[in-house]
Amino acid sequence: MKAHKPLVIGNWKLNPATLGKARKLFTEIRDRYGRRKSAINAVVAPPFPFISEIERLSPSRRIELAAQDVFFESTGAYTGEVSLPMLKSVGVSYVMVGHSERRARGETDEDVYRDVQVVLKNKTQVVICVGEKARDDHGNYFGVVEAQLRAALRDVKKTWLPNVIIAYEPIWAIGTGNTATPEDAREMKLFIAKILTDRFGRKEAKKVRIIYGGSVKKGNAAALLETGEVDGFLVGGASLRPADFVSILNTAVEYVKNSQAT
Numbered sequence: 001m002k003a004h005k006p007l008v009i010g011n012w013k014l015n016p017a018t019l020g021k022a023r024k025l026f027t028e029i030r031d032r033y034g035r036r037k038s039a040i041n042a043v044v045a046p047p048f049p050f051i052s053e054i055e056r057l058s059p060s061r062r063i064e065l066a067a068q069d070v071f072f073e074s075t076g077a078y079t080g081e082v083s084l085p086m087l088k089s090v091g092v093s094y095v096m097v098g099h100s101e102r103r104a105r106g107e108t109d110e111d112v113y114r115d116v117q118v119v120l121k122n123k124t125q126v127v128i129c130v131g132e133k134a135r136d137d138h139g140n141y142f143g144v145v146e147a148q149l150r151a152a153l154r155d156v157k158k159t160w161l162p163n164v165i166i167a168y169e170p171i172w173a174i175g176t177g178n179t180a181t182p183e184d185a186r187e188m189k190l191f192i193a194k195i196l197t198d199r200f201g202r203k204e205a206k207k208v209r210i211i212y213g214g215s216v217k218k219g220n221a222a223a224l225l226e227t228g229e230v231d232g233f234l235v236g237g238a239s240l241r242p243a244d245f246v247s248i249l250n251t252a253v254e255y256v257k258n259s260q261a262t
């Protein structure tokens with residue numbers, strides 16, 4: 001049986017265009033997903049201005065909320081930034097940090113480190129995104145992921161690990177339709193688990209969920225869970241299509257059911 005509850009996060013990025021459309025997108029996801037399931041953590045990450053309203057539309061928190069980013073200071077003269085206490089006060093339970101689309105716009109390993117610290121010190125779940133731009137024949141991409149991971153985890157205490165999630169998101173797979181194979185996802189998951197074990201010890205490292213992101217669709221989700229052995233998904237494009245997103249959520253629910261039966 002799986003050690004962790006699968007976690008599936010829908011990253012809406014800079015979508016949809018209006019509050020009205022965000023309401024519609026969320027209610028469709030919520031209504032299709034239905035009432036009964038708690039076998040997985042189902043999460044959406046809307047843009048900041050929509051979070052409060054989406055929270056209001058999901059009072060039972062069957063679908064939880066994530067933020068796509070955070071600023072490391074909690075208050076002060078920082079025009080345009082959004083803090084962790086603000087996010088918590090509107091119902092956010094997970095915060096993504098270091099998404100490749102933010103790194104591409106200048107976010108550094110040091111920024112990611114500071115964000116990780118503020119989220120974990122405030123007892124909130126952090127989703128640390130790591131992943132290489134491209135693969136090469138020499139396995140240098142392992143080094144890229146290792147460096148991102150070690151920088152993000154600097155000063156992280158063992159007792160914080162239950163709130164740590166690593167999202168392996170190879171950049172070449174994000175929004176391209178080129179999903180990593182389940183075997184590639186599994187290999188990287190094992191590599192990440194090894195780094196966590198080196199850093200924190202085996203027992204503690206097992207508390208961290210390692211999820212996969214990069215063109216996850218209803219057609220490849222089952223194999224990524226079964227053969228890839230990942231603990232869930234970060235889903236971009238497909239999370240904007242309610243039927244597709246709920247089908248990925250249901251695949252994870254089924255996966256839990258089947259693994260409990262065996």
Ligand code: PEP
Nearest residue numbers: 174175213214215236237
């Ligand atoms: C993402 O936004 O993190 C992502 C994985 O996007 P997509 O599913 O569209 O590849």
